[in-house]
Amino acid sequence: MVIIFLLLSVTSFAQSLPANIGFEDGSFNNWNCGAGTINGQGVISMGTSAPIQGRHTIFNKQADAQRVDPYGKFPVVCPNGSNYSVRLGNDDVKHEAESINYTFFVPTESSLAYAITFNYAVVLQNPPHKDFEQPRFTARVYDVSDGKYVSCPSFDFIAGSLPDFKQAPQVLKDSDGLVSPVYYKDWSTATLDLHKYLGKLMRIEFTTNDCVYNRHFGYAYIDVDEGKSAQPIQGATYCPGQKSIMLKGPEGFAGYEWYNEDMSQKLSTGQNFELYPPPPNLTRYALKVTPYSGLGCEDVLYTMVTKVETDFKLQLVDTVYGCPESGVDLTGKFVTEGSSNRLTYYYYEDASLSTHLRDSTHVVLPGTYYIQGIGENGCSDAKPIHVKLTPPVVQVTDPEPARYPATVDVTRTFVKQPGNTYGYYADIHATIPLTNYTAIDKSGMYFIKVQSAFGCEQIMPVRVTVLPPLPYVVTAPNVFTPNNDGVNDFFALHIEGYVKFGNLDIFNRNGQLMYSTKSQAAFWDGNFKGKDLPAGTYYWIFDGLDTYYNNKIKESGSISIIR
Numbered sequence: 070m071v072i073i074f075l076l077l078s079v080t081s082f083a084q085s086l087p088a089n090i091g092f093e094d095g096s097f098n099n100w101n102c103g104a105g106t107i108n109g110q111g112v113i114s115m116g117t118s119a120p121i122q123g124r125h126t127i128f129n130k131q132a133d134a135q136r137v138d139p140y141g142k143f144p145v146v147c148p149n150g151s152n153y154s155v156r157l158g159n160d161d162v163k164h165e166a167e168s169i170n171y172t173f174f175v176p177t178e179s180s181l182a183y184a185i186t187f188n189y190a191v192v193l194q195n196p197p198h199k200d201f202e203q204p205r206f207t208a209r210v211y212d213v214s215d216g217k218y219v220s221c222p223s224f225d226f227i228a229g230s231l232p233d234f235k236q237a238p239q240v241l242k243d244s245d246g247l248v249s250p251v252y253y254k255d256w257s258t259a260t261l262d263l264h265k266y267l268g269k270l271m272r273i274e275f276t277t278n279d280c281v282y283n284r285h286f287g288y289a290y291i292d293v294d295e296g297k298s299a300q301p302i303q304g305a306t307y308c309p310g311q312k313s314i315m316l317k318g319p320e321g322f323a324g325y326e327w328y329n330e331d332m333s334q335k336l337s338t339g340q341n342f343e344l345y346p347p348p349p350n351l352t353r354y355a356l357k358v359t360p361y362s363g364l365g366c367e368d369v370l371y372t373m374v375t376k377v378e379t380d381f382k383l384q385l386v387d388t389v390y391g392c393p394e395s396g397v398d399l400t401g402k403f404v405t406e407g408s409s410n411r412l413t414y415y416y417y418e419d420a421s422l423s424t425h426l427r428d429s430t431h432v433v434l435p436g437t438y439y440i441q442g443i444g445e446n447g448c449s450d451a452k453p454i455h456v457k458l459t460p461p462v463v464q465v466t467d468p469e470p471a472r473y474p475a476t477v478d479v480t481r482t483f484v485k486q487p488g489n490t491y492g493y494y495a496d497i498h499a500t501i502p503l504t505n506y507t508a509i510d511k512s513g514m515y516f517i518k519v520q521s522a523f524g525c526e527q528i529m530p531v532r533v534t535v536l537p538p539l540p541y542v543v544t545a546p547n548v549f550t551p552n553n554d555g556v557n558d559f560f561a562l563h564i565e566g567y568v569k570f571g572n573l574d575i576f577n578r579n580g581q582l583m584y585s586t587k588s589q590a591a592f593w594d595g596n597f598k599g600k601d602l603p604a605g606t607y608y609w610i611f612d613g614l615d616t617y618y619n620n621k622i623k624e625s626g627s628i629s630i631i632r
Contacts, residue, residue, distance in 0.1 A: 093152055102120050103276075140192040147188065148256065155169070157289040157290070184260050198285075210223060235254070306376075308376070312346060315343045353374075381446070392524060412444055426438055436456055467532045478506075489520065537617060543613070562609075571587070573612075574610050606628070
């Protein structure tokens with residue numbers, strides 16, 4: 070099984086790219102599709118076809134942003150910022166073959182270089198087959214003007230042909246029950262240099278096929294980067310005020326050697342070559358690239374450093390703050406506010422700008438990233454940007470118990486931080502707001518939600534304990550002397566606690582009602598209908614309500630009149 074992910078970039082200085090070469094209108098317009106089979110001798114029979122769903126499939130960045138390859142776990146949509154990717158083939162084992170091709174003209178104005186750069190990721194099931202029997206992916210260039218394939222550049226990937234691959238966790242068995250381990254290679258890049266074919270009509274062809282025994286499959290994801298229009302050697306344009314330039318060679322080669330124009334002096338090695346200060350305008354350099362075995366051609370590329378007399382500015386905020394759960398969006402306009410107009414931005418994980426940030430709209434790991442801005446005139450710059458993902462912090466201390474009717478103010482259970490907002494709720498999901506959070510009078514678990522200026526939220530519990538009031542007390546004297554001497558002339562109940570006065574009735578020993586009141590402020594003077602009652606024992610009954618527990622109260626006792 071071979072799975073290839075490709076990012077293609079047709080590059081030539083100041084040249085527009087062929088229409089829809091990156092599938093950016095969401096279709097196969099200007100591409101030709103093919104479908105066929107491979108026989109036991111490794112010969113492919115391919116016919117022209119309309120796009121076949123499942124064999125020529127377009128993926129959308131918006132809908133499939135989180136979708137990953139089941140074996141290598143890398144994204145199916147290219148992480149370079151393009152909106153669409155194409156899957157060529159599928160994982161059915163039917164000795165199938167698929168192809169897509171695109172015909173274009175290499176402009177003669179490309180005096181230095183014209184290239185196709187593609188990123189690829191590979192997943193391989195490595196059966197014990199001969200090379201011609203293996204699942205395969207090929208990238209070839211056909212010279213339409215001369216009617217022949219060019220021997221170099223071209224790429225032919227089979228199981229086991231790529232370095233630096235890792236073993237996937239899955240173990241697959243073929244139809245005979247034989248185990249074939251699965252290997253994958255994460256996103257990498259290669260370049261097809263076409264500077265020798267200026268002024269010619271060329272065709273790029275991509276083909277995938279299963280193994281010849283109908284047991285192992287292969288497919289590819291392809292995505293052309295329509296955003297960049299630059300030479301294979303990038304960074305050769307600088308603007309006034311720029312202190313240095315970084316020449317960056319094409320991706321995907323085993324070795325890089327930088328020379329002066331006539332190659333009489335070796336200047337540096339490695340993919341990147343920094344020049345400080347920038348050289349004089351129109352200085353030329355040569356780059357010798359050595360491919361990995363079987364993956365391209367040794368070649369010498371040339372570039373000319375050009376100074377552009379125009380204003381260019383890349384300005385970034387120093388730090389973008391966000392939440393651990395949602396991450397941050399580095400593509401927001403505020404991130405690059407103050408930069409020159411009409412820049413194209415690219416997002417990277419490393420300072421060498423070699424590893425694309427897979428999802429620049431949803432960065433969920435804190436750290437330092439890099440944004441490159443490229444102007445329409447070719448000027449470019451890259452700067453670091455820091456991402457901090459910090460949840461709001463609130464340290465809550467449960468308050469001391471209060472006794473009813475005292476209340477608890479939960480806003481005093483923590484220290485507020487500037488820039489944060491706070492809410493108070495009765496439930497853990499913070500959906501039932503409290504209206505009395507400064508005067509809570511019932512025990513229970515309540516919740517404080519803190520929200521930072523960046524939208525991060527944290528919900529913390531606070532336990533409130535409000536002790537019940539002391540038990541109510543209803544008492545009365547057992548003797549009073551209603552003789553108008555100003556001492557103990559009246560009878561009344563003594564009530565303590567949360568009691569609602571209901572009714573007080575007083576009876577003689579025969580059960581006749583002598584006195585009744587519904588007011589706690591009223592007093593009995595020992596009379597009945599304006600006449601003094603005789604000395605003796607009488608009986609009182611009180612009805613009320615315990616307002617804290619909402620329980621009915623009934624108390625009774627006796628009272629003696631002494632005259």
